[in-house]
Amino acid sequence: MDFDLTEEQRLLSETVSRFVADRYDFHSRLKAMAEERGYSRAIWDQMADLGLLGLPFAEGDGGFGGGGVETMLVMEALGRGLVVEPYAGAVLMAGGALRLAGSPAQKAARLEGIIAGQYLMALAHSEPDGPRHTVDQLRTRGVVDGDGWRLTGAKTAVIAGDSTDELIVSAVTPGGVTLFLVDPQADGIAVQGRSGYDGCRVADVRLDGVWAPANAVLGGVGSGSATLTRLFEEVTAALVAEAVGIMTDALNTTVDYLKTRSQFGVAIGSFQALQHRAVDMMMQVELARSMAILAALSLEMPAVERRLNIAAAKAKIGQAARFVGQQAVQLHGAIGLTLEYKIGHAFKRLTAIDALLGDADHHLDVIAEAGGLPAIG
Amino acid sequence: MNLDFTDEDRAFRADVRTFLAEALPDDLRRKMVERRHLAKEDIVRWQRILNARGWAVPAWPVEWGGQPWTPTQRYIFQEEMALAHAPEGSPFNVNMIGPVIARFGTEEQKRRFLPRIANIDDWWCQGFSEPGAGSDLAALKTSAVRDGDDYVLNGQKIWTTQAQYADWMFALVRTDNTGKKQQGITFLLLEMKSPGITVRPIPSIDGISDLNEVFFDNVRVPVANRIGEEGRGWDYAKHLLGHERSGIARIGLSKERLAQLRQLRADLAARGMLTAAEQARLDRKLAEVAVELRALELTQLRVVAADAAGGGAAGAASILKIKGTELQQRMTELTLELAGPAGLGVPDHHGEGDGTDGWRAAAPLFYFTMRKVSIFGGSNEIQKNIIAKTMLGL
Ligand SMILES: Cc1cc2nc3c(=O)[nH]c(=O)nc-3n(C[C@H](O)[C@H](O)[C@H](O)COP(=O)(O)OP(=O)(O)OC[C@H]3O[C@@H](n4cnc5c(N)ncnc54)[C@H](O)[C@@H]3O)c2cc1C
Numbered sequence: 001m002d003f004d005l006t007e008e009q010r011l012l013s014e015t016v017s018r019f020v021a022d023r024y025d026f027h028s029r030l031k032a033m034a035e036e037r038g039y040s041r042a043i044w045d046q047m048a049d050l051g052l053l054g055l056p057f058a059e060g061d062g063g064f065g066g067g068g069v070e071t072m073l074v075m076e077a078l079g080r081g082l083v084v085e086p087y088a089g090a091v092l093m094a095g096g097a098l099r100l101a102g103s104p105a106q107k108a109a110r111l112e113g114i115i116a117g118q119y120l121m122a123l124a125h126s127e128p129d130g131p132r133h134t135v136d137q138l139r140t141r142g143v144v145d146g147d148g149w150r151l152t153g154a155k156t157a158v159i160a161g162d163s164t165d166e167l168i169v170s171a172v173t174p175g176g177v178t179l180f181l182v183d184p185q186a187d188g189i190a191v192q193g194r195s196g197y198d199g200c201r202v203a204d205v206r207l208d209g210v211w212a213p214a215n216a217v218l219g220g221v222g223s224g225s226a227t228l229t230r231l232f233e234e235v236t237a238a239l240v241a242e243a244v245g246i247m248t249d250a251l252n253t254t255v256d257y258l259k260t261r262s263q264f265g266v267a268i269g270s271f272q273a274l275q276h277r278a279v280d281m282m283m284q285v286e287l288a289r290s291m292a293i294l295a296a297l298s299l300e301m302p303a304v305e306r307r308l309n310i311a312a313a314k315a316k317i318g319q320a321a322r323f324v325g326q327q328a329v330q331l332h333g334a335i336g337l338t339l340e341y342k343i344g345h346a347f348k349r350l351t352a353i354d355a356l357l358g359d360a361d362h363h364l365d366v367i368a369e370a371g372g373l374p375a376i377g
Numbered sequence: 378m379n380l381d382f383t384d385e386d387r388a389f390r391a392d393v394r395t396f397l398a399e400a401l402p403d404d405l406r407r408k409m410v411e412r413r414h415l416a417k418e419d420i421v422r423w424q425r426i427l428n429a430r431g432w433a434v435p436a437w438p439v440e441w442g443g444q445p446w447t448p449t450q451r452y453i454f455q456e457e458m459a460l461a462h463a464p465e466g467s468p469f470n471v472n473m474i475g476p477v478i479a480r481f482g483t484e485e486q487k488r489r490f491l492p493r494i495a496n497i498d499d500w501w502c503q504g505f506s507e508p509g510a511g512s513d514l515a516a517l518k519t520s521a522v523r524d525g526d527d528y529v530l531n532g533q534k535i536w537t538t539q540a541q542y543a544d545w546m547f548a549l550v551r552t553d554n555t556g557k558k559q560q561g562i563t564f565l566l567l568e569m570k571s572p573g574i575t576v577r578p579i580p581s582i583d584g585i586s587d588l589n590e591v592f593f594d595n596v597r598v599p600v601a602n603r604i605g606e607e608g609r610g611w612d613y614a615k616h617l618l619g620h621e622r623s624g625i626a627r628i629g630l631s632k633e634r635l636a637q638l639r640q641l642r643a644d645l646a647a648r649g650m651l652t653a654a655e656q657a658r659l660d661r662k663l664a665e666v667a668v669e670l671r672a673l674e675l676t677q678l679r680v681v682a683a684d685a686a687g688g689g690a691a692g693a694a695s696i697l698k699i700k701g702t703e704l705q706q707r708m709t710e711l712t713l714e715l716a717g718p719a720g721l722g723v724p725d726h727h728g729e730g731d732g733t734d735g736w737r738a739a740a741p742l743f744y745f746t747m748r749k750v751s752i753f754g755g756s757n758e759i760q761k762n763i764i765a766k767t768m769l770g771l
Contacts, residue, residue: 128734131650132717157721196721197741263513273758322710329748333511333756334536334588337581337749344582344745351741355718365654 001377003293005069012066013073019050020081026342029199032084037163038193038201039085048117053091057099061111068234068296072241076292079245082345084200086122088242089159090114093235094121097168097179101219101227106181110166122164124155124182124205125228133358135177135228140207142171142178148213149173151180154206157356161203162193168218169207175222180212187211198352199345233310236357237295240310240317243353244292247285247321250328250346254278257332274331281327284320291316294376305374311363312373318360321350380678382449389446390453397461400426409462410637412739414585417542421497423464424471434471434495438479441491448685452623452677459629469501469538470494474547477564477617481605490566502569504534504548504591505614511536512759514549515558515611519593521550521565526600528552528565530573530593536753540576540589543569549610564610566602573597583746618755622694623684626677626701631670634708638663641715641736662711666704673700692768695760702750702757709744716740 005013023046032040047053055070057063064070071092078087095114098107098121113119131137140153151171161167167182167189184191188210196202219227255278258269268274295313298306325347329336336343354360367373382390405419427433428442435451437443446454458465475494478486493499510517519532530550540546546567553561569576573596578586604613642659645651651659677697683689716737751757765771 126718129648129650131652132655157718197745198721202721262509263511263516265513271758273761326748330751330756333752334506334749337746337752338588339580339582339584347748348582348741348745351713351744352718352721355713355721359714359717361655361658361714365652365658369654 005073009069009073012070013077015050016052016074016077017080019046020077020083024081024083026082026345029082029084029345033195033199038160038195043083043085044117047085047087048115052087053117054115056092056096057111057115061099061107062115063111068237068299071234071238072292072296075238075241076245076248079242079247080249082199082246082249082342082349086120086160086200088235088238089122089200090120090164092238093159093231094123094164094168096231096234097121097123097218097227100231101179101223106218113165119166120160120164121166121168122158122161122203123168123170124158124161125170126155126157128154128156128204132355133362135232136172136225138170138172138177140169140171142173142180142212144174145211148211148216149180151182151207151210151212154204156202156204157196158191158203158205160201161205162191162201167205169205169212170224170228173221177224177228178221179218179224179227181216181218182207182210182212196352198349200349200352229307232357233306234299236310236314237292237299239353239356240288240295240313241292243317243321243350244285244289246346246350246353247281247288247324250324250343250350251278251281251285253343253346254281254328254331261333268331277327277331281324284323288317288320304370308367308370308373309376311358311366314358315360315363315367318354318363321354322360325350382453386449386453389450390457393454393457394461396430396432397457397463400430401461401463402426405464406462409464411735412743413735415464417500417539420464420467421500424466424495424497427466428496433466434475436472437475437491437495441475441479441487442495448623448681452628452681455624455627456629456632459627459633462633467497467500467539469503469547470497470499473503473617474501474545474566477547477604477613480616481564481613485601486566486604499544500539500542502537502540502543502546504537504540504546504567506536507533508535512756514614515562517549517551517562519548519550521552521563521598523552523600524597527597528563528600528603530565530567530596530598532593534591534593535589536579537576537589537591539587540569540591541578541586545569546591547604549614552607559611560608562610562614563607564604564613565598566604567596567598571596571598581746583742585746622697623677623681625694626673626697627705628670628674628677628701631673631701631704631708634705634712635663635666635670638666638708638711638715641712645715659711659715666707666711669700669704669707673697673704676700690768692764695755695763695767698754699751699757699760705750706747709740709747712736712740713744 032043051064052074054063055066055074059065098110110119127139129139142149142151151169164184167184169180169182170177188208190206191203193201193203258274258278259267261268291313295310298309328343329347332343335341338344405423408415424433434442435444435446435454439445478490505514507517507519519530521528521530546569548565548567549562550565551561552563573594575592577590579588579590580586581588646656680689680693
């Protein structure tokens with residue numbers, strides 16, 4: 001057992017934390033949300049300069065070869081700042097699909113741009129009429145047409161899908177689920193962007209017989225399920241870490257508020273009912289932090305352990321995030337319910353994280369079906 | 378002991394139901410079903426329909442438009458309104474300022490204001506809370522200084538719901554700083570178009586701007602617009618806050634929402650969007666809510682019966698408020714869970730929803746905004762303090 005960071009990891013964590021502390025106060029977030037694409041280009045460029053956009057990619061591909069722990073450190077720091085820039089969506093999710101399944105040629109054409117912050121990708125997977133979370137129960141279809149494919153279907157909650165240079169679309173094809181690289185300007189595509197309730201940009205995407213050439217297939221035909229399964233484990237671990245960052249900041253903000261808000265002539269933090277609630281929040285944050293570490297380390301484990309540990313982490317984080325989010329609002333009183341104060345935004349993003357990639361109940365089902373969790377160590 | 382409503386009460390329920398089925402406009406009902414934001418005009422329109430029937434302000438004194446209903450009948454009326462998806466009217470007009478003027482106002486004030494309040498010819502807002510006075514309301518600082526036949530107001534209110542619609546505000550102001558802080562408070566009625574009033578909207582987490590800050594800069598309010606005596610405002614405010622408790626637990630509303638949850642669950646299952654495990658789990662959660670709701674319903678009915686017999690326990694209202702709000706919040710969690718990530722992108726919550734699935738976009742917003750019910754009207758922590766003190770002697 002060793003929960004210590006390596007020297008390099010500590011440096012990474014400090015660098016990102018300092019970046020968030022210096023450049024990303026609550027006001028910057030509001031400003032970024034108000035920009036046309038829903039986040040700040042300038043911040044994105046700075047993230048590229050710091051090397052964050054290249055973190056998960058192999059050194060041979062121009063990246064830094066970061067693993068689960070490195071991603072956890074970055075996501076936790078970004079969570080503390082409630083960063084709206086689509087790091088998880090563009091770099092970890094869509095970039096991850098490319099990293100896991102892309103051919104050398106497909107990677108070579110894109111990775112440099114992604115790492116430099118010049119090229120953005122988005123994964124279009126969730127469907128409005130589908131199950132709440134699934135890898136392969138899709139309605140979007142890909143049918144062979146000449147030497148390529150025609151894609152038809154509807155996708156929703158595509159992160160930053162309206163400012164993306166390229167979409168990765170999942171579709172059911174003969175032989176299973178296949179991932180396709182699709183130009184969002186192609187004929188037959190309609191992209192409708194909007195601000196998600198958590199402040200992050202999302203888009204609905206409609207595909208009406210969109211043409212994709214044979215070399216647009218990412219990985220092999222029918223290999224999409226395997227790619228997505230692995231990808232969602234990685235991104236789930238990342239979201240869990242983001243939630244820990246958000247909860248940590250929400251807890252700190254709440255405790256500060258309890259110390260400074262005065263009613264009945266005393267700081268409200270002197271009321272034991274509120275002290276105990278804050279302690280309950282803090283305990284949830286610590287349990288969640290433990291699960292984020294478990295999720296990050298599980299990425300290197302064999303398939304069954306990996307799957308179940310990450311499910312456990314997401315389930316725990318969903319429950320903790322709900323409690324911490326609700327109580328942070330409650331202990332603030334009315335100010336917790338406004339958009340002019342950070343807590344309400346944290347509450348909403350925590351809610352979104354539970355909903356994304358399977359909520360707490362979904363992952364409890366996974367664990368229940370497997371008959372429990374594997375031993376660790 | 379028995380749980381039967383009397384024949385009279387049953388006949389009353391049937392009357393109310395028949396009336397609502399005919400009188401409630403379809404577009405309003407649909408908006409309510411889809412949890413869309415009601416515009417001011419929607420609320421006014423419905424209030425006037427009720428007023429024409431004589432049911433806009435049933436809890437007021439009969440001479441001012443009230444109904445001689447028993448607490449049980451008032452409970453039935455509220456429940457039927459909720460089950461029919463009828464809007465609630467303006468609580469500020471109906472439940473707050475109306476009863477205060479009816480009880481403590483001068484004849485002149487009653488004649489001038491009450492009919493217009495009942496018909497929402499004037500929209501009222503509540504100016505109690507201030508930045509430094511939330512749960513500790515008596516800490517309020519907005520000052521009113523006597524100058525001839527006027528008071529001159531300076532200071533600030535906050536969290537003033539729908540001040541942007543309001544023609545009038547009822548406000549608590551400080552006229553004396555010397556004694557106990559509850560004693561120097563005066564209850565004033567002020568016109569929102571008075572010179573020196575500024576309203577600033579505060580956007581809330583569901584994207585709607587119904588909350589406001591209201592600033593007073595030498596605002597003149599005629600002494601004739603004072604309720605009762607100078608310095609007694611705290612007593613009048615307490616009357617306002619504790620006025621009516623037959624509807625506190627909001628049983629009807631929760632019943633209607635539970636029925637809708639069942640409907641949504643069936644709908645998603647029919648469309649193949651729920652796994653068998655999800656269906657089983659949801660059914661269990663809905664059963665848990667149903668049990669909690671039934672327990673609360675019986676408790677509310679016990680309070681109604683005790684009140685009808687001449688007064689139940691003082692802290693009972695706090696129990697009903699806490700448990701009622703927890704249940705309402707629990708149901709918004711379940712709707713949120715049903716909506717899943719499709720609720721993430723928010724189509725036009727304020728305009729026309731996109732038919733069947735508009736609720737999925739509204740679900741998270743409703744979940745967020747309903748956190749307010751455990752904060753306003755005396756937070757649930759404050760309610761627990763009241764119960765501990767009044768019912769447990771702690
Ligand atoms: C949606 C909304 C609409 C509103 N509309 C109006 C309106 O129209 N007009 C108006 O005047 N006001 C309105 N309010 C204000 C409302 O009355 C206050 O929010 C409420 O009184 C709580 O005050 P506060 O928000 O300042 O929180 P605070 O009083 O600062 O409370 C912060 C936290 O401390 C807790 N706390 C405080 N004191 C104690 C204690 N003694 N023991 C234990 N815990 C304690 C509270 O429960 C809360 O969790 C509205 C509020 C909301 C949220």
